[in-house]
Amino acid sequence: MNPNPTPALSSTATTTAAAAAAAAPAPAPPPPTTTTTTTTTTTNTHPPLRYVRYDGAREDEYVPAMRQLISKDLSEPYSIYVYRYFLYQWGDLCFMAMDDSQQQRMVGVVVSKLEPHRGGPLRGYIAMLAVKEEYRGRGIATKLARMAIDAMIERDADEIVLETEITNTAAIKLYERLGFLRSKRLHRYYLNGNSAYRLVLYLKEGVGSMRTTLDPYGAAEMTGALAAPEPALLHENGSGGGW
C-alpha cells in the first residue's frame, strides 16, 4: 500500500489576495463552545454565518457537501473512508460554517481527531480545514480552528498537531497566530513533492516529557538498508493554498 497516498489539509485555490486577507488579524477568541451552534457576524457587509457541530444523523446531508468543499481543487481526493474514519469516531470535533442564504450552505469545515499518541499524551490532530474561496479572509478558518481546539481542550487534550505545506503561508500564519510552533520539516511530504511543516501546540506543561510506549527514538538509526517512512498521516496534494 502506498503510505503517502492522499491529500490532507485541504485548502482550495490560492490567490495572493486570499492569502493576504487570511493573514489579517484574527477575530477575538470566541466563547468556549458549550453549545453546538453559535452565530457570529464577522463583518457588517456579510450575512451572518451559522457554526454547527457535525451530526452523524445528518451524514447524507453533510458529508457530500464537505467532500465537495475539501476536494474542490485536489487532483486526488480523499476516499469516503477517510471522512468516515474521522467523522465516525470524532464527529464532535468536526465543525462547519453555514451560510443559509446560499443553496450550497456549507462554506467552511474543520475535521479533527483526538486520541492518545502511542500510549502517551492525548493528542489532537487537525486533519482538514477548508473555507470556500469567496468566503476567505473573513476569519472563518480561524473561527473553525478555534472551535475544534476548544472542543479538544474540553476533552482534556494535552497537545495538538497538524501538518501544512511549507508554501501555504496563509495556513501557517493562521496556526502560528493561534500559538502553534513549527517542530520539524518533512521533506517531500506531499504527493506533489512539496515539503511540510509539522506544527505543534502544547496545552499543558510536561507534555514533552510524557513517555510513549512505542519509543520512536528506540529504533536503531541507519542500520537497515531500507527505511520505512514514518506513517504519514494525511496529505495535501497542494495546489498551493490559502484561505
Next chain:
Amino acid sequence: MRVVPESVVPRDITDDFTIAASSSHLTPAGLAFKFYMWCTDDLIPSEIELRTGQLVKDEYFTLFEAVGALEIMDSKMDSGYLGPGENHAQALEDDYDLMRELAPEEVLGIMDELLCHEMAWHMGHPLSQTLFTSLYLDRLLWPVPKTLENAHFGRGQSQSNEKVPDMVHVVLRAYCLALVKSCDFVHARVTTEYYFEEEDFVTQLYNRTLLSQFDSKHFHDLLDNAIRWVDEHTDMLSEKVAEAIRARLLFRREFLWGLEQDVEVIETRSTAQFLSCLSHLDFLGKSAVLGKEVPESFSCKIQRKLASTVPPRPMVKISFEDALAHLRRLCQDAVDLLEILDYRGPYNLKVVIWTLLSRKPQPSVYIRSLVQSLIVSNRTILGAVPVKQFLYDELEQIVLPSSILLQASADEIEVPSDPRFQIAQHMDVFTKRFSQPFVDTFRSACLNRCRIRRTVCHTLVDWDNLQMEAEDLDEQLRTLSNEPPLQLANGDTTYSYPLSSWAYHHKLSQFRLILQLGFELSIYAPEELPGMYWYLSHICSTHLGHIDRIRTFTVATAKRNLADLAAKKRDAFERHAVLQQSIRLLERMTTQIVAVDAFAISLHALYVLLARHRVLPTTSSPQAYSSDRLRYEIRMKPFLQITLPELVPYDEYHREAVLEGDSDDIVLERAAKAISEARKAWEATLANGAFMHDSDEKDSPALAIEDDWKRDIKDTMRACIGASIAIETVKKALKAQADSRNGEPPQAPQSVNLRVTIPEVGSKARWHDWWVVPQVSPATTLGASKK
C-alpha cells in the same frame, strides 16, 4: 463485528461505490472493502441490531488504511475506471504505432523527453509518472524480455514481417535500452543504502525489471552500433541533427560507464566518464531546439497496466533545462566525490563529507547513496580503513594521543591477568558499542536535510546513553592504566575520562547541528530568535569549556613527555608529535566554536533590542492558546531526555534570553563587541583552512570541496558584516530616540523608528542559512513609530 471479507460485499451497493465485476476492472478493490461495510438486511444476522445503511467500523481500521483505501468507480482514485463511452480497448491501448517511421528530429525529441523523465525519476518521482509513460519503453520492458534481442519495438505484433525502420530500431532502441540500464545502476545503488521511500526516491518497479538481468557490455555494443549507424547515414540526416543525436548517444555511453563504475571508483579513481558527460551537456542544451516532440508516444494509460494500488496520477513534466541542471550537478558531484576517497583521518573526512553533501541544491539521492556506500562497506571505511582503526584514529586525535588504551592489543598480550589484556578487552567492548554510532555521524550527512535534523534529534539520546556507558568504562580503564590524577587549582584531583569526554564532545556537536539546521530549515519563529541564538551560544560555551578540559589533560601528558624527550627515551619523539597534533586540532576546534559562539552572542543581543523595542515581527497573537513557557517546552523537546548538558529551566532561559536587567547600552555594546570578535574568529577559521595538514603536506588534496568550504566561511563572514551594519543602524536609531527625549528618563519601552525584516532562506539578503541576520532600516517617517 469484524472485517467483512471481500466475497460477501453485497451486490446492491451503489451509493458510495460500485463493484466492478467485469474483467475490465483492474484496480485491486479489496482494500476498500476490508474495513467498512454498508449493511443490508439480508447480510446482518437478526440478533445484531443494526439499521439498514448503518456503518460498521472495524476497530483495527487505522487512518493509515483509510488514507490508503481507494474508491472504486471514481475516476480520480480508480485507475481502472472506464468513463462513459470508453471501452476496454480504448482505456488500455493507445493507438500509437511504435513501428512507424520517425523523422530524425522526432527521435531527437523523444530522446530529450526521456532524459527529462529520467531526471524527474532521479528527483524522486515514481516511474509510473515519468519513464514508464513512454510507449517505447513499455514495449521494450513488458512482458519482461528473456533476451536482450527480445526487447524490441516489434514484439507482440502479428505481422512479424513488418520491418522496423532502422532509425527507430537501431538508434532509438539503443538509446532506450541504455537509458533503462543506467536507471538499473541507480536503482541498485539507492536501494542498498539508507534512504526514505517516497521522500527521497520511489523504488517501485511495477513488476518490471530495469534490465538488470543483462550485462552492461551489450548496451555499450548497442550504443556503439547506433553511433556507427549515424555516422554511416549522413545522407538521411541533416548534419546538425546527426551531430545532436550522436552527442546524445555518446553522452549515454559515458553516463552508463560512470554509473557502472559506482563504488569501483575506490579502485579506478577515475573521473573520466563523468567529466566526459559534463563536456556534452552544453551541446545537448543548445541542440535541443532541433528536436521535435512526439507527445503521442507518452501516455498515462500505461498506469492502468502497472501492478499497483495507487490512483491514476499525472505525468510529471520537467523542463529540459531543469533536467540538464540536475544532470550537471549529478555529474559534477560524481567527479568531486573522488576527493573524499583519500583517507586523511576522521576530522578531515568529516569536513569533506559534510561539505560535499551540504552543497545547494543538495546532491541527488544517487550521489548521497553512493557516498554512504563509500564511507562504509564491509566494516571498512573508504574501502581501506577498518572501522576499529577509524575509531581509534578519532580517539587519538581528540582525547587519547599516545595512550596505552589504544596500544593494548589482546592479540599480543595473552596473559589474562596482565592489565594490558584487560584494557584490550574493555576497549573491544567500547569499539563494538561505538563503531556504528560513530560511523553514522558521517553517514547521516547523506540524508536529506530534514531527515538529518530529525535523525540527529534521535541519535542525541543514544549518545547520551553512550556517554554514560563510556564513563563506566573510563573508571575501569583508569585503574588498569594507572592514570595519574590531575590536581586542580582548588586542590581537588580529577581524571581525564577520555572515552566519555569524547562522547560528550560529539553530543555537543550534535546539539549545535540541531540548532543550526533549525535555522536552515526555517523552524524557528521570529520571536524565538533571541532565545535560540542565546541557546546556541550557551551550547557553544559549554562545548568550549569541555574542550578546555580535554586540552588540560593532553597538555599535562605532553609535559610529562617532555622529561622523556629530554632523556631521549624511546618513542618520546613520536609521542610528542602525536600530542602536538592533537593540541593543534583542539585549538582549531576552539577557534571555530568561538566564532560560532561570538556570532550567536551578537545576534542574540541584537534580537533582544529589536524585541524590546517591539520592532521584531511576531507570529503568535495575544489571543494565542500557548504561552512562552509551553513553547519553550516544544522547542526543548529533543533535549528533554538528555542528562548532560542539563536542561536550562524556563525561568533561567527567559532571564537569559531577554537579557533581563541589562540596559540597552549594555546590550548594544555586547552586540558590537561580540560581532567584532566573531569577525576575527571567522577570519582565523578561514586562515586555518578546511583541513588538518600533516607538517609536510602543502597542497590541498580536495580542491573543489575546499572551495565549497571556503565559500561557506566567506558567506558566514558576509553575514557577520550584515549583522554589524544592523547593529549600527539600531544604535543610531536608539540614540536618535534618546536625543528626542532630551534627557528625560524613558517611560515604558518605546517603539523605535526601525523597520525589520527577516530574510528567508534562499533569498539574497540571507547571507548564510545558519545565520538569520535581520535587515534593519530606518522606517519611513510616515506613521513609522506606530507599530
